[in-house]
Amino acid sequence: MTAAVASQSAGPRRIRWADMGPFIALAVVVLAGVMINSSFLSGTNIANVVTRSAFVAIIAVGATFVISSGGLDLSVGSMMAFVTGIMILAMNRLEPSMGGYAIVAGAGIGLVVGALCGLLNGLIVTVGKIEPFIATLGTMGIFRALITWMSDGGSIPIERSLREPYRPVYFGDVLGIPVPVILTLVVVLVGAFVLYRTKYGRRCMAAGSNADVARFSGVSVAKVRTTAFVIQGLCVAIAAICYIPRLGAATPTTGQLWELQVITAVVIGGTALRGGKARVWGTVAGALILEVIANLMVLSNMVSEYLVAAVQGVIIILAMLAHRFIK
Amino acid sequence: MTAAVASQSAGPRRIRWADMGPFIALAVVVLAGVMINSSFLSGTNIANVVTRSAFVAIIAVGATFVISSGGLDLSVGSMMAFVTGIMILAMNRLEPSMGGYAIVAGAGIGLVVGALCGLLNGLIVTVGKIEPFIATLGTMGIFRALITWMSDGGSIPIERSLREPYRPVYFGDVLGIPVPVILTLVVVLVGAFVLYRTKYGRRCMAAGSNADVARFSGVSVAKVRTTAFVIQGLCVAIAAICYIPRLGAATPTTGQLWELQVITAVVIGGTALRGGKARVWGTVAGALILEVIANLMVLSNMVSEYLVAAVQGVIIILAMLAHRFIK
């Protein structure tokens, strides 16, 4: 009976120290930043870094769905370029007839295209039963080739007349908070709600944790995973919407290697690659960590430019090790 | 007692059709090649393609160890560049005193460096307990930065005087069989022997299939996985040895994105990414499939240069789908 007493008293949700890992790692990196360069903490710099991390953070929220449901998406970077390309083409085409509203219409088209791209990935993985790594590696090539083809190997710039009205979506702010940050917050809140508070979220975890059990329990694993890929596509489109005003063009190199950053953010955030666990807020911390590290590389003058990638690699590994020791 | 009798009479190992998948896919791709362009079957072309696939095949044999033991190595491409750079530097340094023997000494150094790089990966993954994806993504950045730094962003060419004696290692042949092909065969045979015929191979499968079972059976999962990474490092060094005479230089772009090709080859070959199963011969077929597809893209006139990557992506996905249908 002792056992019973002990477990009964376990009571409400415990604070899990392990879950704090990414936030502690973020704090450590920020602290390092402060020590390396005093201007790190300047308002503009912090605002820049946080705003910039919006792209990876938003896409990584989608990736949290995919990964926790047992999938993996290597195509997000190319998909981002492709969706950006389609959106700019659509906006430019619509601009003569719609004026500024072309932006809204283009964004809508982007969301639809993003969702369709995600659907494609999802169907190849679930209906075609192909290892997600390979399936999305395939579509990564496909999307990248499509944007190269659409841009004839060059670039697809947005119309000048659309630049001004579109600008605030990246550069504007509401009550001092940059718009991309607000957008990220909304995406994260919605993502956390769906993952932690809805049936779908539950089923996502179950599908990622043990697909057989989920199946026996009447969960359609294929549907759950496909939906996760669609959500990923939508997140990519949202990121694309706030990316366009920043750079104003889509090129064959847009979003290159973002997939690796996104997955790294998710994993640093505490979501396991084998699925079954999701840490949306951790994911955001992961995205911030990556962006802060990159920022520090620019702010500090200690490393040869050739070795920046090495230092970044070392810091990421150290951050993960710090995790372990905290656990 | 009927049961016992039946088991005795069940006879030898069955032929598993599913295991033939990669070879059938290879046959299909080759057949497509023949139909697309008559010069595909020309002796030179076939020899070129097969010889070229040696690098990916050799590295992929190592990756088969890592993946089947439950790991993943994204750093192989950069490691290849780094090892190549170290070897060339060593050979150039030794050349004045040793002459042609500098090649042998340099190759030896390359093997040691490769093994050490693998050991580093292995220790980060097993002792540091960091998700292999992240750990090797980190070392990928590190190795790439090191070669960039070693070459000052340019290239590290091998001494002219070493070129001629070294040439045959890539361009030579024995009884008409190109040396790299022979090397690949040796690596594959040794790999297959170790995986299927030794105790280590058994432990590898056990660690990848269920780490807990392995632990409870007295298998040191950490040691097995670390060894797999070291084997991967050795394979990278072997690939580097036969790569150097081909172009005679190491550059920051050497081996770029090979990690993806290598993993694709392994998975197309029938090894599951989640570990526990290894198909060394399938891996070789996978490497050949990739190289043949790339070759066909150039030989055929059907696709725009912008879309080559898309068509390759589609073909890989189709090849994987073909697998499924055969199963």
Next chain:
Amino acid sequence: MSEALPIPGPSPVQPALPLPAMQAAGLCKAYGPITVLTDIALDIRAGEVHAIIGENGAGKSTLMKLLSGHVLPTAGHLAMAGQPVEFADAVAAEAAGVVLVHQEILLAGDLTVAENLFLGRELTRGPMVDDRAMNRRAAEILASIGAHCHPRDPVSGLPLAQRQLVQIARALLEPRKVVIFDEPTAVLANDEVAALLAVVRGLRDRGAAVLYISHRLDEVEALADRITVLRDGRMIGTWPARGLTQRDMAELMVGRKLDMLYPPRRPAASGDPLLRVQDLSVDHGAVQGSFAVRPGEVLGIGGMIGSGRTEMFEGLMGLRPATGSAVLNGTPMVHRSVGAWQAAGLVYLTEDRKGKGLLLDEPLGPNLTLQALTEVHPRLTLDRKAEGAAVAKAVADYDIRVRSVHLDAGQLSGGNQQKLLLAKVMLTDPQVVIIDEPTRGIDIGNKNQIYDFIDALVRTGKACIVISSELPELVGLSDRVLVMRGGRIVAELTGDQITEQNVVYAATSGEGHGPQGAQP
């Protein structure tokens, strides 16, 4: 198999008058060339507990999977209340009111207890899952079956027994017409078993039809209204339970007379201890455990579920963080790992055969020789012949019923997996064996054999530690029994003190008989 049945009395009963809740006719199942079940006819009535018994590999689990849609039959029909039904999958069967509690545990480890219970049928409030309601319901249902875990515990951290109870709770969440239990008590200890039996009776009294598989014939005797016997994939018959004794059941299952179950008492062990353990403490498990075992001795470890027995020995083996000292054969064991222990002559057999014991997608050979790789394959290369011989010997020695030696371990029946696991550990030829639940899921005919095996082992001067939740086994096998409670060794029983009552008493109240403290 055509020899006359040893039971003279009852003949197979005729179908009763009211429509059976579920009916099976001509059910067959084959995996490729391997026939597992042939021509099974069964009627399952509401308000009745129908026990299915048979040897390991007889096809009981397979039959249950056919009835509950987890596996599709190769031939035959099912009907519910007279209407023919066909289940496309387990979900369809559950919708029709048929649910199976699996022999092996099927839960999503990352989810909490409550999340697992309600997976696929979450309670919601608006668009949100109603965790509070689900946790409340879960707590109720867990309490009703005597499970002590918390609804918010992650399943992966639970001991095997609690996981089994969660699985049972999952089946009982909604009212069912047919509830199938496949060896539900194999991983449970006495008081949990009692609670479960009460649950089963409750189900029956509320009009459900219950199918019940167990190798513990006392449970079958206590519960069953009717009993069906399977042997080698065929039906031997169905009898009313009242007329059958446990001995009758055993003989129907095995098809021959059975000898005495437990080996005769051994002379008291003397000599220096083979293994001496001092102050062993394990995180979340044992506290300062000290004990010793002598050559020629079977040391039994008793205690309730959750008393920390498994944890203590996993800690000893170096499989969990632990502190304390151990001396084996006079040599202090400083570095404790499974490999080091094995080299020194001690092995541990896990209670969790699926999770920690066997590689389910590997064939028999690799599984059998995994732990004894160097013994079986002394040279650089694998010795296939030696491995084949080892498999053949294990199959014979442990009576592993496989229809083909090329099957994967996961395709063996539960009991045969257990035998394979036992054979695997024994292949290392240890001095001291620690067996956690040695006969879990093994049929009555084979238990015998395993007891004899343990007896023969210790008679050659070796020693065996048996952790068991089955009291008769613990009492019948042990020369000495340590009882654990709350992670501590609270009693040591020797000689005549070893009775079921004393073990239970010590396990629950802590007032053990005999000398206080566990030092021998």
Next chain:
Amino acid sequence: ATGVLAQEKRVIAVSIPAATHGWTGGVVYHAEQAEKEIEAAFPNIDVIVKTSPSATAQVSALEDLAAAQTLDALVILPFTSEELTGPVEQVKAAGTFIAVVDRGLTDPAIQDLYVAGDNIAVGANTAKWLAEQLGNEGNVVVLRGIPTVIDDERIQGFTEVIEGTNIEILDIQYANWNQDEAFTLMQDYLAKYPQIDAVWANDDDMLLGVLEAIRESGRTEIKYALGGNGMKDVIEMVMAGDAMTPISTPYPPSMIKSAIYMVAGQFTGQAPMRGSFKLDAPLITPENAEQFYFPDSPF
């Protein structure tokens, strides 16, 4: 701030692509050389060199540089024109002197100083020379780099000239400015086309791979294999009067160094240099090769 004059420290930020292949490697090398030399010569000037692996990262780097300190001047080699125009404009808004190298911004008004490479000319001059040598007849295969503006412009310059001749471009494929991929691609071209008169690799890094493939194949009908950029090894070949590669086109990565020096001048007492300086892409021939040869450069 030891014994130096109370004079204000001037900051010149240099933003360039990361060293991902030979030419960008050269850019990084020359930028770092300039940094070292200028800082040694003028203690009141601080040169900060930052590399970025992508356009996005370059925009971020600009933001970071501008946020961390007041920039007196910015020397930038933009990844792409469209994408960097806005961000550079913002830097300029804070009063920073802007020097753009190689690729011009879409709004030239932003550029105080423009050191322009001419990628179209690289392609066009090579094509003109080739057409002349081949007598406006023959078959050519082309290898292109990574899909970016530089690559696009070079190919554009080349094809526009070739279109005015009877020369046929048999094939154009990407080899990503990668020696290795160029080798592979050339092998496949050789397998595919029995008659190739000339190869243009658009970059000397790729040219090295192409030459190796040709040498190995033993094919003799190929008259010319040309690259571009003026890589050290290739200039050596030109100087040696190589038959297959008698010319190259300069696209010196050292242009970044020139730009940095021109900017630094204004902080050492000279008047600021403004305006556009277009680097020509004259052919490098055995006669003039010496001027383009920098044995110490990694490129």
